[in-house]
Amino acid sequence: xxxxxxxxxxxxxxxxxxxxxxxxxxxxxxxxxxxxxxxxxxxxxxxxxxxxxxxxxxxxxxxxxxxxxxxxxxxxxxxxxxxxxxxxxxxxxxxxxxxxxxxxxxxxxxxxxxxxxxxxxxxxxxxxxxxxxxxxxxxxxxxxxxxxxxxxxxxxxxxxxxxxxxxxxxxxxxx
Amino acid sequence: xxxxxxxxxxxxxxxxxxxxxxxxxxxxxxxxxxxxxxxxxxxxxxxxxxxxxxxxxxxxxxxxxxxxxxxxxxxxxxxxxxxxxxxxxxxxxxxxxxxxxxxxxxxxxxxxxxxxxxxxxxxxxxxxxxxxxxxxxxxxxxxxxxxxxxxxxxxxxxxxxxxxxxxxxxxxxxxxxxxxxxxxxxxxxxxxxxxxxxxxxxxxxxxxxxxxxxxxxxxxxxxxxxxxxxxxxxxxxx
Numbered sequence: 582x583x584x585x586x587x588x589x590x591x592x593x594x595x596x597x598x599x600x601x602x603x604x605x606x607x608x609x610x611x612x613x614x615x616x617x618x619x620x621x622x623x624x625x626x627x628x629x630x631x632x633x634x635x636x637x638x639x640x641x642x643x644x645x646x647x648x649x650x651x652x653x654x655x656x657x658x659x660x661x662x663x664x665x666x667x668x669x670x671x672x673x674x675x676x677x678x679x680x681x682x683x684x685x686x687x688x689x690x691x692x693x694x695x696x697x698x699x700x701x702x703x704x705x706x707x708x709x710x711x712x713x714x715x716x717x718x719x720x721x722x723x724x725x726x727x728x729x730x731x732x733x734x735x736x737x738x739x740x741x742x743x744x745x746x747x748x749x750x751x752x753x754x755x756x
Numbered sequence: 757x758x759x760x761x762x763x764x765x766x767x768x769x770x771x772x773x774x775x776x777x778x779x780x781x782x783x784x785x786x787x788x789x790x791x792x793x794x795x796x797x798x799x800x801x802x803x804x805x806x807x808x809x810x811x812x813x814x815x816x817x818x819x820x821x822x823x824x825x826x827x828x829x830x831x832x833x834x835x836x837x838x839x840x841x842x843x844x845x846x847x848x849x850x851x852x853x854x855x856x857x858x859x860x861x862x863x864x865x866x867x868x869x870x871x872x873x874x875x876x877x878x879x880x881x882x883x884x885x886x887x888x889x890x891x892x893x894x895x896x897x898x899x900x901x902x903x904x905x906x907x908x909x910x911x912x913x914x915x916x917x918x919x920x921x922x923x924x925x926x927x928x929x930x931x932x933x934x935x936x937x938x939x940x941x942x943x944x945x946x947x948x949x950x951x952x953x954x955x956x957x958x959x960x961x962x963x964x965x966x967x968x969x970x971x972x973x974x975x976x977x978x979x980x981x982x983x984x985x986x987x988x989x990x991x992x993x994x
Contacts, residue, residue, distance in 0.1 A: 642938060
């Protein structure tokens with residue numbers, strides 16, 4: 582009896598798709614269904630969610646948690662553990678700087694300094710006009726071309742502060 | 757149930773096959789130091805204080821997470837282990853703001869006891885002095901991140917015994933924090949049942965009962981084991 586009442590509440594909470602009526606939630610639901618709403622598909626589902634929404638909003642993570650029957654704290658924990666998930670909207674362009682050991686030895690700190698100075702933001706932040714996000718990652722697995730950076734999804738190696746600044750300059754007002 | 761025979765600090769010990777080195781040692785009266793291990797919860801091997809030496813290998817084993825094996829020769833205390841344990845404690849102190857004199861858990865703190873036991877009289881590392889918050893939004897309890905050592909006892913007590921999984925760890929490395937639900941104030945948590953198991957589990961003054969002042973926060977650790985025995989073995993040895 583009590584059990585039935587409980588399921589009712591959960592059902593109501595989950596509801597059909599999402600109360601906002603945003604079609605993207607429906608698409609996300611399809612992805613989750615493809616994984617049979619298995620809780621171990623969390624990372625794949627969050628990837629799909631980030632593709633759809635650009636970043637992981639708290640509301641979106643609650644939605645995922647409810648459908649995959651996972652505790653919210655677990656979803657939040659996984660989302661903040663991995664570099665690839667972002668909880669804030671990303672800039673129009675992204676620059677990922679590798680600060681792994683090999684890249685660090687090859688001068689990743691100088692690259693980071695240069696970009697931070699150029700854009701006026703710290704690693705992990707986005708410029709106020711939403712043009713550029715600066716992200717650091719520990720090892721991209723491209724140590725052979727250290728120091729490596731990823732500019733808008735393209736991996737570039739053997740960068741110097743000057744060559745990197747040249748590439749990013751155009752996107753910034755003071756560049 | 758098979759029995760394994762091993763040597764711990766030169767003493768012959770017999771243990772159940774499923775026992776860990778730590779459990780076998782405690783039953784034989786050898787107290788291996790540990791902070792993340794607590795009776796009744798799954799070991800995670802996070803604090804590394806229980807590292808022991810095993811004859812025949814240079815690798816140290818986490819006693820809380822290593823099963824006993826026939827003929828094992830274990831050394832639980834040596835100058836090398838003592839040095840490592842002291843260093844781990846110093847790093848724990850340097851990582852957050854552990855100020856015993858104004859802590860609710862003063863005199864009832866496992867971290868403090870451990871530091872005293874290992875003669876940690878100073879910290880060789882630079883303190884990080886992170887800016888951390890205290891969340892007292894819950895009506896009965898509070899969490900002070902300054903005192904947290906990320907042992908994840910609260911996370912495991914909440915998940916394994918209470919079944920609510922209100923706690924988890926967010927972030928990684930130096931940015932790691934224990935969180936409730938979607939990193940929201942504890943008082944706003946929908947999953948928290950206010951059962952207080954995390955309060956009993958916490959080794960330091962991180963999770964406390966509100967209204968307790970300096971040195972007032974005492975805990976009953978055995979309550980966790982009691983609940984596990986009651987639930988799984990139907991034993992109520994009060």
